[in-house]
Amino acid sequence: MSLVDIVAIEGYIQTTYMAVYPDKxxxxxxxxxxDVDKILAYITDNLKRPVExxxxxxxxxxxxxxxxxxxxxxxxxxxxxxTAMSEKPWYHGILGRISHLNDLGLTYYVAxxxxxxxxxxxYHPILKADITVQDGxxxxxxxxxxxxxxxxxxxxxxxxxxxxxxxxxxxxxxxxIKNRFVSPxxxxxxxxxxxxxxxxxxxxxxxxxxxxDKRVKLSDKDFEKLIERAPNEPRKTTLQNGFKLxxxxxxxxxxxxxxx
Numbered sequence: 001m002s003l004v005d006i007v008a009i010e011g012y013i014q015t016t017y018m019a020v021y022p023d024k025x026x027x028x029x030x031x032x033x034x035d036v037d038k039i040l041a042y043i044t045d046n047l048k049r050p051v052e053x054x055x056x057x058x059x060x061x062x063x064x065x066x067x068x069x070x071x072x073x074x075x076x077x078x079x080x081x082x083t084a085m086s087e088k089p090w091y092h093g094i095l096g097r098i099s100h101l102n103d104l105g106l107t108y109y110v111a112x113x114x115x116x117x118x119x120x121x122x123y124h125p126i127l128k129a130d131i132t133v134q135d136g137x138x139x140x141x142x143x144x145x146x147x148x149x150x151x152x153x154x155x156x157x158x159x160x161x162x163x164x165x166x167x168x169x170x171x172x173x174x175x176x177i178k179n180r181f182v183s184p185x186x187x188x189x190x191x192x193x194x195x196x197x198x199x200x201x202x203x204x205x206x207x208x209x210x211x212x213d214k215r216v217k218l219s220d221k222d223f224e225k226l227i228e229r230a231p232n233e234p235r236k237t238t239l240q241n242g243f244k245l246x247x248x249x250x251x252x253x254x255x256x257x258x259x260x
Contacts, residue, residue, distance in 0.1 A: 003144060003165060006209065009042050011035040012121065013110045014065040014211045017169055019142065019162075020047065026142045027057045027079075028160055028169045029211065030069035032107065034119045039069070040076060051077045055141045059083045059127065060158040060171040062090040064107045066211070068123040082140055084149065084156040085132040091125035100125040133158070150200065152193025153184050159200060166206040173200065174226065176213040181222050187235045194227050 005020045011031040016039065019026040025047075031039060043049050054077045059067045061084075070081050091100040107121050131140050139145035139160065148159040153172045160169040172184045173196060187193050200208075201223040207215050218226075 003162065006165075006167065007042070007046075008209075008214075009035070009039055011038065012065065012116060012119065013107060013114060015209075015214070016211075017209050018042070019145070021142075023053065024141065025049070025054045026139065026145070027054060027073070028209070029060055029066040029171060030057050030073055032065050032068040032121045033072060033123050034069075034121055036069040036072045036076070039073065054079045056080050056082055056139060058139060058158065058160060059129070060160075060169075061154045061156060062125070062127065063103050063154075063172070064121050064123065066171060067127055068121055070127060071123065080130040080140055081127065082131045082133055083127065083129040084158050085134045086156045089126045090154060090156065097125060148199060150196035152187055152189050152196045154186075154188055155192075157196070159196075161203060161205075166204070167209060168200060168203060168205045168207070169209040169211075170200060171211050173197070174208065174210060174218070176210065176216070181216075181218065181226055183226060183230050185235060187231050190231050190234060194230050197223055197227050197230070 003019060003021060007018050007020060009016045009018060009031070012034050014031060016031040016035060017028040019028065025043065027039070040051050043051050043054060054073065057070050057073055057079050059070050059081060061067070073079055074081055089096065091097060104121060108118060133147045135147060135149040137147045139147060144162060144164055146161045146163065148161050150157050150159040150170065150173055157171060157173065159171060159173060162168070175182050175184055183193065201220065207217060209215055
């Protein structure tokens with residue numbers, strides 16, 4: 001069955017894309033935990049479909065706005081969860097659990113900057129996938145989509161390429177800030193990040209689906225500028241910065257409660 005459409009669902013701090021087919025649905029990342037009801041309502045109210053038509057949820061990386069809703073979606077629809085193949089979970093060990101708390105704090109910080117109120121974004125830091133994939137694999141149940149390994153933001157980021165429509169979902173690989181294409185703040189592997197940009201550029205996509213903005217087209221020059229401006233050293237959220245973000249969000253939440 002051919003792809004009918006790719007719809008955008010506005011989530012807590014990100015845009016979640018759903019590939020629509022005549023008899024099945026593919027979710028390109030799960031959004032935050034708090035986005036699950038909105039995603040399911042879109043299926044039933046907008047598409048007039050049963051939620052069980054959601055067959056596969058891809059998780060491109062483990063941050064809250066990309067993986068947070070996956071397990072709950074599986075519980076409600078029976079869908080398969082698909083992630084990158086990796087030896088260890090992203091949030092493994094004590095430092096991993098601290099990083100998970102930092103990323104939850106960063107989610108609240110971004111939400112507060114967007115004028116959003118506090119809500120439940122908690123999810124378990126260890127996600128058990130039904131299927132793991134690697135570069136060049138076809139997406140399970142949707143073999144017209146090809147998996148691309150595009151690390152840099154984390155060590156296991158995935159992008160998804162649909163050659164027939166020349167569209168690529170690149171998750172957090174590219175952001176737009178003040179009408180300018182930029183790299184995400186968190187870059188764990190700078191050299192791999194540049195190589196990932198080169199990989200997507202070589203596909204010559206007509207459209208990129210960005211998780212934190214919209215559908216865009218990048219020229220070769222845009223890609224070259226991104227690669228040139230990418231950081232040379234890793235940029236990570238430290239424990240101190242994470243606690244600062246969470247403290248700022250708590251103050252923000254109290255202020256909203258105290259305001260008549």
